Amino acid sequence: MAANNDHYPDDFKCPISLEIMSDPVILSSGHTFDRSSIQRWLDAGHRTCPITKLPLSDSPSLIPNHTLRSLISSYTALNLTKPNQNQEKPETLISILTSKSSSPDVKLDSIEKLCHFSKRDFDVRKRLTESGAVAAVLGCVSMVNFVTLQEKALKLLLNLSLDDDNKVGLVAEGAICSIVDVLCGGESADCRATAATVLTSLAVVEVNKATIGAYPFAIRGLVTLLREGGGRERKEAATALYALCSFPDNRRRAVECGAVEILINLLNLGLERAVEVLGLLAKCKRGREEMVRFNGCVKILIRVLSNGSSRGVQYALLTLNSLCLSNEVICMEALEEGVFELCLRFLEDDNEKVRRNASNLIKVFGGAGCV
8 A cells, every 4th residue: 555645535535534544435415434433423412414414214324335356456456556665565465474484583574574464355364354354363463572563463353354254264274372471471561462452353243252252361361451450451451351341151251250349449540441341241141240249339320420421421320220220229219319300301412322221321310209
C-alpha cells in the first residue's frame, strides 16, 4: 500500500477515521464507512448518520460495499507493483521473515514493513497466511528477549486477525499459546495490552470463544492484567473478557478467577468498560452472589446510572436487573437509593437498549411488589 494516504482518492477514505477503508459498508443513509469505524459509532449508542445526522433504525443494517472494496484492492495492488527501487514487495518481505537464516533485526525490519502493508490490504493479509508465514510470526511473538520484535509481531498478528477467515485458522495454528504466554509474562505493557486485543479480535468468531476460554491461563491471565496492569492493559483486558464472556462457560471461569471484585473496584475508579463485563457476569448465579457480597456494589452501579455514558447506563441497568430479580434485599436497596425514579427518566432516553433495560427493571420492581 502506498506510504501516504494522500495518494488515494478521497472516496477510498472512511469519513470517520479518514483512513483507507479495509471493509467498506453502506449505511441506510447511502453513505459508506469502514465497518470498524461505523460499528464503534453505533456501539456508542448513536442512531444517526454521522454525515447527514438523519435518524437510523434501532438496528441499522451495514451492507458490504463490494464494488468499492474491489476498487481499493485493485488500486492498492497497482501501487504496490509500481517500479520503486527503494520499496520491497510483500513477497520479498515474507521470504525474509520465514527464512531460518534471518536475524532478529532483519525479521524486525520485515515485520514492520509487513505491518504497514497488511493493516489495510486484504490481499497482503491473504498472501501472508497462505504463504505459511503465521508460524514465523508466532515464532517472533515468542522471542521474549527481543521486546520490540515481539511487539511488532503481535501487531502483525492483530492485522491478520482482521479477516474472519483467518480467525479460526490462527487459533488452529497455535496462536492462543503464544498470545497467552505474552499476556501472562510479556516484558512490556504494550505487549501485554496488544495480546489482550488479539484475543478480543479472535473471540469475534463464536467457536473461538470456547477454545480460548478453555485454554489454561487465558481468562486467568486477563483477570490478572485487570488487577495488576496499567490503564491500557486494564481497558484491553476488560474488552477481551467482555468478548469471551458472551459464552456462558467463560462467565463461570472469570468469576472463579476473582473477576467480580476486581471489576467493581475498577468501575469505582472510573473504568466504565468494567460494567459491560459485570452485566454479563450477572447472568451467572455465582457472579450475582459475588456482587451481592461486595459492600457498596449497588451504589457504584447507581453512580454509573447518574454519570455514565449511554453504554455504561445500559449495562448498569442490565446488571441491576439481574441482581434485583434474584435478590430481594438488593431490590429494596436499589429502590431506597432512587433507582426506580432514574428508570422512569430513562424511559425517554434516545438509546433503545437503555429504554428497554429501564422498562425491564421497572417490571422487576413491580413483580417484587416493591412499588
